Amino acid sequence: MKRTLAILVILLSLLTSCNRLDFNYPQSKIWAHRVNDTAAAREKSMKFAGLEVDVFYSAYQDKIFVGHNMEDTANGLQIEKWFKHVENPSHKCFWIDMKNLDRHNAKKISEKLLDIMDSYNMIDNMFVESTDLDALKTIKKLGLRTILWTDNPVWNNIDTATWIEHTRTKINELRPDAISNEAEMYELLTVNFPEQNIHLWQTPTILNEENIEITRKLCRNTSVKVVLVDYNEPIDYK
Secondary structure, eight states, X not given: OHHHHHHHHHHHHHHXXXXXXXXXXXXXXXXXXXXXXXXXXXXXXXXOSEEXXXXXXXXXXXXXXXXXXXXXXGGOOBHHHHHHTSSSGGGXXXXXXXXXXXXXXXXXXXXXXXXXXXXXXOSXXXXXXXXXXXXXXXXXXXXXXXXXXXXXXXXXXXXXXHHHXXXXXXXXXXXXXXXXXXGGGHHHHHHHOTTSOEEEEOOSOOSXXXXXXXXXXXXXXXXXXXXXXXXXXXXXXX
């Protein structure tokens, strides 16, 4: 009886991980980019439905620090403190750009992020972004949503067809909750992977009519679910 129950639990776990419910995205696709200090966290969380934050994990200290570059971690801003300045975090969405995620630290990072979610009664509002496929598999297995950063054929000096093939292979292997890249990759992503939830960053940009029209174009595509911007507040794109 105990063995049968154990098998059922394992099968249920596998079924849940393979057929996870789609994410219930907020009404606004426009999220705040690089919200990397406490003042910005407080201000932007009162205006935007979602925030993107850059972080590094220190294995030596076993802590996650906020910062876009490694030297930024010298400021000592731990992600737990950052979250204390977010207005109503259980009702916001978070794009965690995990700069040094790998298969060795993925479990530790997941545990810490899940602890934060528990502290603020978050249910399902946090995405972790990385290019590391194996690390993202661990993140996903432990219950966090994943964003696969799809690289860029120009960066890797490969032809577009090869990039599409490699990207599709990664998507099929991971089955991420979303894929991401810069706004310049809009056509490649939406044409070749329209079935995916696509997250884009339209940065760095200032608020002017030209950039607003680009933002609107991005947001009006049904496959695009999130557009990161540097604007002080969201814009109307409908």
